[in-house]
Amino acid sequence: MGEVTLTIDNKKVTASEGMTVLEAARNAGIDIPTLCYHEKLKPYTACRLCMVEIESRGRTNLDTACSYPVTANLVVRTRSANIDKIRKTILELMLAHAPDSPILQDYAKEYSANKDHFEKQPSFCILCGLCVRYCNEIKKKNAIDFIDKGVEREISFVPEIASKECWNCRECFPLCPTEYLQATFVLTEALSPSFPTGPDK
Ligand code: SF4
Numbered sequence: 027m028g029e030v031t032l033t034i035d036n037k038k039v040t041a042s043e044g045m046t047v048l049e050a051a052r053n054a055g056i057d058i059p060t061l062c063y064h065e066k067l068k069p070y071t072a073c074r075l076c077m078v079e080i081e082s083r084g085r086t087n088l089d090t091a092c093s094y095p096v097t098a099n100l101v102v103r104t105r106s107a108n109i110d111k112i113r114k115t116i117l118e119l120m121l122a123h124a125p126d127s128p129i130l131q132d133y134a135k136e137y138s139a140n141k142d143h144f145e146k147q148p149s150f151c152i153l154c155g156l157c158v159r160y161c162n163e164i165k166k167k168n169a170i171d172f173i174d175k176g177v178e179r180e181i182s183f184v185p186e187i188a189s190k191e192c193w194n195c196r197e198c199f200p201l202c203p204t205e206y207l208q209a210t211f212v213l214t215e216a217l218s219p220s221f222p223t224g225p226d227k
């Protein structure tokens with residue numbers, strides 16, 4: 027696989043063809059905030075927090091670093107007044123759902139996001155899809171999925187599958203940026219008579 031040279035935040039960076047801007051930046055020690063990215067999963071582009079400015083062929087566009095492929099001579103900016111403003115709004119919207127999420131609180135400090143800016147929403151899930159995609163793409167179990175649509179959209183374990191698979195796995199738990207996943211699991215466990223009472227049952 028060939029290599030390309032691009033510029034990220036005024037720094038010349040060499041990356042392999044097929045890499046994304048996010049991977050190239052992180053390899054070069056340049057941090058870009060992410061919430062729905064996982065190195066083992068396909069790009070999902072749900073959170074938009076990794077938005078960067080990309081200059082190519084004389085035009086500047088905003089795009090998601092986690093999905094944008096590197097090409098020769100790209101010029102990328104990971105911070106600007108416009109990018110910071112977008113990230114601040116995204117974080118404030120997410121904090122309305124999950125004000126106690128540690129990762130959201132850390133990002134909120136960095137981007138001066140106010141957790142009380144938007145009215146609180148009765149959900150702790152920010153729909154990053156990490157749990158659903160990890161179970162589907164890596165574990166191939168589909169024990170958890172999205173249900174409903176629009177503002178009602180949320181995640182739910184599938185009791186028939188989860189009762190057999192989840193106790194001895196739980197690999198998706200630490201991926202959740204809001205810790206909602208653990209709460210849902212416990213709730214499902216409590217409500218479903220088909221759930222075992224502990225590991226290895
Ligand atoms: S429960 Fe957590 S990991 Fe799953 S989609 Fe919601 S925020 Fe993401």
Ligand code: FES
Binds near residue numbers: 061063072073091
């Ligand atoms: S990390 Fe790129 S859109 Fe979420």
